[in-house]
Amino acid sequence: MEIKKVKRSEDYSAWYNNLVKQADLAEHSAVKGCMVIKPYGYAIWEKMQAELDKRFKDTGHQNAYFPLFIPKSFFSKEASHVDGFAKECAVVTHYRLKNGDDGQIVVDEDAKLEEELIVRPTSETIIWNTYRDWIKSHRDLPILVNQWANVVRWEMRTRLFLRTTEFLWQEGHTAHATAEEAIAETKQMLEVYADFAENILAVPVVKGVKTANERFAGALETYCIEGLMQDGKALQMGTSHFLGQNFAKAFDVKYATKENTQEYVWATSWGVSTRLMGALIMSHSDDEGLVLPPNLAPIQVVVVPILGKKEEEKQLVLDKARAITSTLKAKGIAVKLDDRDHVSPGFKFADYELKGVPVRIAIGMRDVQNETVEVARRDTKEKQVMSVVDIDTKIEHLLAAIQVNLFQKALDFRDDHIHVVNNWDEFNHALETKTGFVSAHWDGTTETELKIKELTKATIRCVPLNATAENGVCVLTGNPSTQRVLFAKAY
RNA sequence: CGGGGUGUAGCGUAGCCUGGUAUCGCGCCACAUUUGGGAUGUGGAGGUCGUAGGUUCGAAUCCUGCCACCCCGACCA
Known part of the structure; x- marks a missing residue:
């Protein structure tokens, strides 16, 4: 593959788009505004999911799954919600196709739905309609549920990861007996997002509340984390909403208190999406390609053997490379040995830089003789020759240092801006x-x-x-x- | 959705103005030599020129519609 070089400083948009494609993260699909997330990009998303999911579970949440489709009438029940989303909803009107007169497949007009179905742009309505049946007593509260799902918002203009028609996300929907408890939940999840952004993505964020004008449709308060990208534009990276009793009232969700009175339930919702992939790319990457924080890299260390021409030397180098690979693996490091003999070391170096692999270890005959390896870090491009003694611990420390450095660099940039x-x-x-x-x-x-x-x-x-x-x-x-x-x- | 631009092999492109079935590089396949920063040579495969029509003896080239993408707006996670 020929690498098309686009400089970040010259054309940020082109650089971003090019990077997403060159690093094999995603590509445009045959469907307008929708992308194919490729295996390498999806592996990063899976790491994000795993880290977030752990934090959700640690704070007492459980995963569930609600329908992709929402009856249209549900949308009219919460007035500001419909105002916010009506303009960007995909609508299912029919449930069958048939062969048309000219041999083309056409929509069967006889198969018109009684009530149209909306492809969810977010799930508050279907979920609160469901919660009505789940919640009868204060003993049923709180409900702490999250779902991993795809949603559709028919945006005018799309960009890979940052804004696509269909996107992947998680949406938490919780129900509480009191406003105080719901507000505490909203704030807690904001902290979870901020912790994840800073410690895993290595992206510093400002925690804040949205103004009334920027608030989520149907919320009383929207908390958010805001990041700053390398081109100096801000990116909303996650939101956590205090929904008050709006959805409980719209869907008539009440519970019996200890005193046997009926009260409306208090709600929150919170979400982050594949947009975080965009935040990750735009925060750290450079003209050589992607730069991944070690906590998120599917491959943390790549081992590149420099194979000589003599067969016995090749074997010595390979044996050493394999030994180091297993040492690192035993330490719990995600390491890949690239022993392909038909591409040159130089090609591999450039390729793993493009993919953002945090640490590269090169081993050649010199190293075998000297009991050393060459270690290169992606973030600073520094290379140094190290003794193989305690290499696993050294690499572990290096990965931790890279994680910290990326965050610090992004933080300095943000504070300077x-x-x-x-x-x-x-x-x-x-x-x-x-x-x-x-x-x-x-x-x-x-x-x-x-x-x-x-x-x-x-x-x-x-x-x-x-x-x-x-x-x-x-x-x-x-x-x-x-x-x-x-x-x-x-x- | 409005204004501007682009679309030619897996990727990047020349050709288009001035119509005659497509150029080059990378990648791919085979073999050999290579291997500490994107290797070299020789041979080979790969294209209904975004798509549907139209004009023409003949269209990548001219005309029209449509689609996709990029940039700038409006809208938004």
């Missing part, structure tokens, strides 16, 4: 001349937020949770404000 401004001129100047987040005072009204969006294309990514109270004036209106919010151009 938060621009604090205090008036409208500074605000505009920052948006025009710099990329990243702009930290500014805002008067708290949707009107101002929309006006700023119209004037600058920047949106309020979130009201950060850890911000300190600080009196100031809104950059646009001059009205009083008590806290800074983060603006940015976003994906």
